[in-house]
Structures are given as structure tokens and as C-alpha cells.
Amino acid sequence: MALEERHGGEPADLHAQAGAHAAGHPSPKEYVRIGVILFVLTALEIAASYTKVSGAVLIPTLFVLAIVKFALVVLWFMHLKFDDRRYARFFVMGLAGASILYLVVLISFKVFL
Amino acid sequence: MADVAIERGGGHGADHPETTTGLPHTKLAMWIFLASECMLFGALITTYVLYRGRSLVPPFPADVFDIPYTSVSSFVLLASSLTMVLALSAAQQRDEGRMRLWLLATALLGMTFVGGQVYEFTAFYDEGLKLSTNLFGTTFYVLTGFHGVHVTVGVLMLLSLFGMSFARRLPDDPSFPVEMVGLYWHFVDIVWIVIFTVVYLIPTPSPGGPGGP
Numbered sequence: 001m002a003l004e005e006r007h008g009g010e011p012a013d014l015h016a017q018a019g020a021h022a023a024g025h026p027s028p029k030e031y032v033r034i035g036v037i038l039f040v041l042t043a044l045e046i047a048a049s050y051t052k053v054s055g056a057v058l059i060p061t062l063f064v065l066a067i068v069k070f071a072l073v074v075l076w077f078m079h080l081k082f083d084d085r086r087y088a089r090f091f092v093m094g095l096a097g098a099s100i101l102y103l104v105v106l107i108s109f110k111v112f113l
Numbered sequence: 114m115a116d117v118a119i120e121r122g123g124g125h126g127a128d129h130p131e132t133t134t135g136l137p138h139t140k141l142a143m144w145i146f147l148a149s150e151c152m153l154f155g156a157l158i159t160t161y162v163l164y165r166g167r168s169l170v171p172p173f174p175a176d177v178f179d180i181p182y183t184s185v186s187s188f189v190l191l192a193s194s195l196t197m198v199l200a201l202s203a204a205q206q207r208d209e210g211r212m213r214l215w216l217l218a219t220a221l222l223g224m225t226f227v228g229g230q231v232y233e234f235t236a237f238y239d240e241g242l243k244l245s246t247n248l249f250g251t252t253f254y255v256l257t258g259f260h261g262v263h264v265t266v267g268v269l270m271l272l273s274l275f276g277m278s279f280a281r282r283l284p285d286d287p288s289f290p291v292e293m294v295g296l297y298w299h300f301v302d303i304v305w306i307v308i309f310t311v312v313y314l315i316p317t318p319s320p321g322g323p324g325g326p
Contacts, residue, residue, distance in 0.1 A: 025202070026198075027202070028199055031198045031202065035192070038195075039191060045310065045314060046184045048314075049313075055316065058315075059315055062315060065310075066309075066310040069306045070303050073302055073303050073306070074303060078296055086136060087141070090144045090148055091144050093148060094151040095151045097152070098154075101152075102155045102158070106162060106163065111165075
């Protein structure tokens with residue numbers, strides 16, 4: 001494999017990728033807004049866990065709230081919404097692989113029955 | 114075999130990370146590492162769920178869990194994610210003072226979380242829940258212990274960044290290393306989002322009851 005080292009003349013997209021790529025990322029105000037939403041969702045989760053509703057309602061509610069919080073952090077704080085999609089593909093591959101594998105394990109052991 | 118061009122920056126400043134794909138190798142490697150961490154924590158969470166409610170001897174989760182206390186810990190970790198992105202934002206604006214402030218705040222919040230976990234483990238131990246007491250003790254300590262170790266590593270990374278900033282060991286544009294540590298830190302946060310829901314908030318079936326042994 002021939003290796004070519006280039007010093008200077010980098011393509012414009014490399015500049016966008018590496019180092020200072022503040023452009024396109026949320027502003028501090030947006031970060032604080034997302035933070036407040038995460039706090040509210042966590043408070044809702046805790047409040048829901050104290051209610052006397054049945055598990056059939058409570059468990060899906062808690063999962064939905066957790067998934068929304070998870071997505072907010074990954075998309076905004078980890079910038080997957082703004083960065084190159086290839087990062088998202090790698091991460092989703094690992095996340096989906098793990099989710100499917102362990103879901104199959106749990107179903108095999110009849111955890112949901 | 115195709116030629117591979119290695120971008121190493123240079124003319125426009127030596128801050129540019131190396132790449133052969135158009136994406137910085139370090140950042141790509143970090144995302145692949147985080148994807149592999151999904152497998153690790155997925156296994157630990159699945160094991161906890163598999164053995165949930167199957168302990169034959171007390172203490173059971175309802176005997177030891179203090180939800181208000183753990184809720185405060187969750188808010189602390191969420192707050193640390195916010196301070197981490199504010200540190201990144203300051204680094205992107207090359208505002209070194211604010212970057213250091215937010216990095217230190219993130220590290221302190223992380224240390225508070227770990228300290229809270231150490232206190233929680235000590236309280237549980239005093240109540241009779243040891244690693245080998247029952248299935249709950251084994252799966253709980255291994256899962257939350259692994260997470261706690263990850264948070265501790267994150268705190269060390271944050272303090273290293275903070276120290277390197279004072280020692281002028283960071284590049285002129287410090288946003289890249291701050292972003293890499295930030296990715297790891299946010300991952301630790303999203304793992305806790307899942308642990309908090311699955312382990313603490315979802316009620317565990319009692320022994321002899323529905324879903325129990």
C-alpha cells in the first residue's frame with residue numbers, strides 16, 4: 001500500500017471535520033434548553049415511579065421517557081444530529097446489534113412472559 | 114491496492130487530526146469504541162434483568178433502594194453532561210477560562226456521583242447486601258460497579274484535560290480533545306439513563322409474587 005503524506009492543501013470538508021467545527025453545533029443557550037428538558041423528563045420518570053398505576057402502563061412509560069432522554073443526549077450533546085452520518089452508522093450498528101442480541105436472549109429465557 | 118492519503122495538517126496549523134477517510138481517526142475510533150461499549154453494558158444490563166426478582170434470600174431491592182437519594186445522583190450526572198457541552202462550546206470559542214471552569218465543574222459533578230455511589234454501596238453492605246449474598250447483590254454490584262469505574266476513568270480524563278490546559282499542553286484549538294473526552298462522558302451518562310430506569314425505577318417483583326421465583 002502506498003502511503004502519501006500531504007502537508008497542507010487539505011480539502012475543505014476536512015477542516016469542517018477536524019478541530020474547530022463549532023459551526024453547526026448548538027449554541028450554549030440551546031444546550032441549556034436541552035439540559036432543562038432532560039431535567040424535566042427525569043423528574044417525570046421519578047414521579048411516574050411513585051404512582052400506583054399498573055406495571056403494564058408504568059414500564060412502557062418509563063421506557064419511552066428513557067429512550068427520549070437517551071436520544072436527546074446522543075443527538076444534541078454528542079452531536080450525532082450535526083456530525084457526519086458515518087459516526088451515527090457505526091454507533092447505531094453497535095447499539096442495534098447489542099439490542100437485538102440481548103432481546104433475543106431475554107425472549108429465549110421467557111423474561112417477558 | 115488503492116493509494117491511501119494521510120492528512121496530517123501542517124500548512125493550516127498542526128491541530129488537524131490524522132485521517133485517511135475524511136473523518137478524524139481518533140473520533141471514528143471513539144465512536145467504534147462506544148459502539149463496543151454498548152455490547153459490554155448490554156450484557157451486564159441483560160444479566161441483571163434475567164435474574165431480576167429471582168433472589169431467594171433478602172435483602173431484596175425494595176429493602177435497600179433509596180429512590181430519592183439515587184434520583185439526586187441522576188440529576189448530578191445529567192448536570193455534568195450539560196457542563197461538559199458548555200466546556201466544549203467554550204473550547205470551540207477558544208475561551209480558555211470558561212473551558213477550564215466547565216471542565217472542573219464536570220469533574221466535580223462526576224466525583225460527587227462516584228462519592229454518592231460509594232456511600233450507597235457502603236449503606237447496602239451494612240444492610241447485609243454483599244456481592245455473594247444473592248443474585249440481586251451479584252448483578253447489581255457488577256453492573257453499577259462497572260458504570261462507576263467508567264465514571265471514575267472519565268473524571269481522570271477531565272482532570273488530565275484541566276491540568277494539560279494549565280501546562281499549555283493542549284493545542285491552540287483545544288476543541289478536539291475536549292470533544293473526545295466529552296463523547297466518552299456523555300456515553301457514561303446515557304448508560305446511567307438506562308440503568309436508572311431498569312434497575313431503580315421499574316419495580317422488582319417480590320419473591321413468591323408474580324414474576325418472582
